[in-house]
Amino acid sequence: MKNEDAPQKLQFDGRSLINGKRVHAVSGEAFDCISPVDGRLLTTVARCGEADVNAAVAAARDAFEDRRWCGLAPAQRKRIMIRFADLLLAHGDELALTETLDMGKPVKYARAVDVNSAANCIRWYGEAVDKIYDEIAPTASTALALITRGPVGVVGVIVPWNYPMIMASWKIAPALAAGNSVVLKPSEKSPLTALRMADLALEAGIPPGVFNVVTGYGPEAGSPLALHMDVDCIAFTGSTRVGKQIHVMAGQSNLKRAWTELGGKSPNIVFADCPNLDKAVEAAVGSIFFNQGESCNAPSRLFVEESIKEQFLEKALKLVPAYAPGNPLDKATIMGAIVDQTQMNTVLRYIESGMSEGARLLAGGEQALQETGGYYVQPTIFDGVRNDMTIAREEIFGPVLSVLSFTDASDVVRQSNQSVYGLQAAVWTRDINKAHGVARALRAGTVHVNQYDEDDITVPFGGFRQSGIGRDKSLHAFDKYTETKTTWIRIDSPV
Numbered sequence: 001m002k003n004e005d006a007p008q009k010l011q012f013d014g015r016s017l018i019n020g021k022r023v024h025a026v027s028g029e030a031f032d033c034i035s036p037v038d039g040r041l042l043t044t045v046a047r048c049g050e051a052d053v054n055a056a057v058a059a060a061r062d063a064f065e066d067r068r069w070c071g072l073a074p075a076q077r078k079r080i081m082i083r084f085a086d087l088l089l090a091h092g093d094e095l096a097l098t099e100t101l102d103m104g105k106p107v108k109y110a111r112a113v114d115v116n117s118a119a120n121c122i123r124w125y126g127e128a129v130d131k132i133y134d135e136i137a138p139t140a141s142t143a144l145a146l147i148t149r150g151p152v153g154v155v156g157v158i159v160p161w162n163y164p165m166i167m168a169s170w171k172i173a174p175a176l177a178a179g180n181s182v183v184l185k186p187s188e189k190s191p192l193t194a195l196r197m198a199d200l201a202l203e204a205g206i207p208p209g210v211f212n213v214v215t216g217y218g219p220e221a222g223s224p225l226a227l228h229m230d231v232d233c234i235a236f237t238g239s240t241r242v243g244k245q246i247h248v249m250a251g252q253s254n255l256k257r258a259w260t261e262l263g264g265k266s267p268n269i270v271f272a273d274c275p276n277l278d279k280a281v282e283a284a285v286g287s288i289f290f291n292q293g294e295s296c297n298a299p300s301r302l303f304v305e306e307s308i309k310e311q312f313l314e315k316a317l318k319l320v321p322a323y324a325p326g327n328p329l330d331k332a333t334i335m336g337a338i339v340d341q342t343q344m345n346t347v348l349r350y351i352e353s354g355m356s357e358g359a360r361l362l363a364g365g366e367q368a369l370q371e372t373g374g375y376y377v378q379p380t381i382f383d384g385v386r387n388d389m390t391i392a393r394e395e396i397f398g399p400v401l402s403v404l405s406f407t408d409a410s411d412v413v414r415q416s417n418q419s420v421y422g423l424q425a426a427v428w429t430r431d432i433n434k435a436h437g438v439a440r441a442l443r444a445g446t447v448h449v450n451q452y453d454e455d456d457i458t459v460p461f462g463g464f465r466q467s468g469i470g471r472d473k474s475l476h477a478f479d480k481y482t483e484t485k486t487t488w489i490r491i492d493s494p495v
């Protein structure tokens with residue numbers, strides 16, 4: 001798929017994948033999959049409902065009970081997971097192009113970030129699974145207590161549209177590696193790569209029924225999965241609003257384990273003694289505009305110490321033109337399209353609210369590239385934002401940076417923690433005491449010091465407060481998809 005008309009040549013199959021087969025929705029219904037790049041119809045996608053979810057869960061349950069996957073030795077599952085990761089890379093260009101057409105991110109990043117990270121995640125959990133040992137408890141010598149871990153059973157996975165492959169892989173990789181069967185519901189706004197991932201998992205040797213994908217809308221296909229009496233665990237990434245409903249649905253049904261990775265409004269704190277102001281400016285601007293601002297961990301509240309704010313903003317504004325939205329299929333583009341018209345309108349409404357609540361618009365503020373038929377928003381910066389303004393409190397999920405100021409460390413910690421969220425944060429200072437003290441006081445799952453872009457599959461990812469419950473990535477993620485069992489064995493020792 002290297003030639004220029006590759007996008008036109010791509011063929012999409014929008015049927016769901018249940019028990020190893022591509023199938024239409026039981027109702028026969030399908031919905032249009034529109035590209036935000038230019039508004040073109042890519043394909044139609046199965047509009048699954050309860051009947052389809054029931055079929056997928058039944059297939060996953062059968063696969064789990066007959067042990068066709070969980071019964072394999074960890075080393076065997078490892079080999080198949082690694083083959084799966086290799087196949088993702090072998091189809092990397094096709095997957096990247098599909099992701100770009102489906103949700104609008106620049107193809108350059110879809111290939112270098114999304115495809116590579118998803119493949120790396122699947123490989124990493126595959127490689128990990130035959131290196132984890134169980135435990136023997138230090139009990140009295142009259143008994144042996146084995147503490148073992150086993151798969152939970154059938155895992156439902158519901159993911160959003162901002163990093164479709166990565167979000168899916170953070171959940172399906174540890175869940176599958178641990179021996180579970182999975183039913184994945186991708187976002188209705190970006191369903192295509194999840195379906196291709198499931199095709200490739202089958203090709204790699206993951207048995208039919210072990211990894212199923214049901215496509216469709218949240219209330220129609222997501223809710224039946226979260227409410228299902230035969231799903232043992234539901235792993236959700238998405239908005240805090242829906243995340244709360246997921247916990248309710250888990251409680252209303254079979255008390256399935258519910259894990260939620262939700263929204264954020266991350267503070268990025270720059271002290272006047274920042275060791276490298278240019279780097280801090282680049283990170284502040286680059287991280288909020290990366291992925292069109294559609295990142296849960298985007299540093300959307302920038303706190304700059306009053307004495308350097310003017311200088312900081314002057315430098316920041318010089319970088320903004322480079323983020324002007326462009327054609328996501330062009331490899332030079334670094335900011336692409338917003339996922340759909342609804343989300344674009346939400347972002348534009350937040351921009352209006354910033355202006356009406358008295359924030360000062362420094363850059364952007366408008367829709368762009370209307371002539372393409374796609375959905376684009378200019379990179380936008382507001383100064384003079386107060387923490388009680390809507391644009392400082394609510395997650396915009398678009399390329400909008402709110403700039404606030406502060407006087408000292410305790411002031412900025414107080415303001416930063418004044419949020420319902422607690423996903424990430426950053427602090428820039430050359431003072432090691434300040435760095436540690438502020439990092440410790442911030443209520444966030446991850447705190448960066450003097451950078452914002454470090455990331456690795458080896459570290460946990462998740463939030464405090466209403467940013468969710470549980471952690472993706474790292475060996476900690478296995479906790480979500482395994483049950484701990486204690487087996488007591490009596491020892492009547494002859495010696």
Ligand code: NAD
Pocket residue numbers: 158159160161162163167185186187188216217218219221222223226237238239240242243245261262263264295296297395397423462463467468
């Ligand atoms: P969303 O909550 O609208 O949708 C997420 C998923 O839930 C989609 O698949 C959707 O179809 C499904 N869904 C919607 N209503 C449902 C219902 N009633 N029952 C079951 N499922 C339902 O979120 P979104 O707009 O797709 O994604 C953006 C959100 O995701 C942002 O808040 C962002 O911060 C968050 N996010 C968080 C992380 C993280 O790791 N913390 C990562 C990425 C995105």
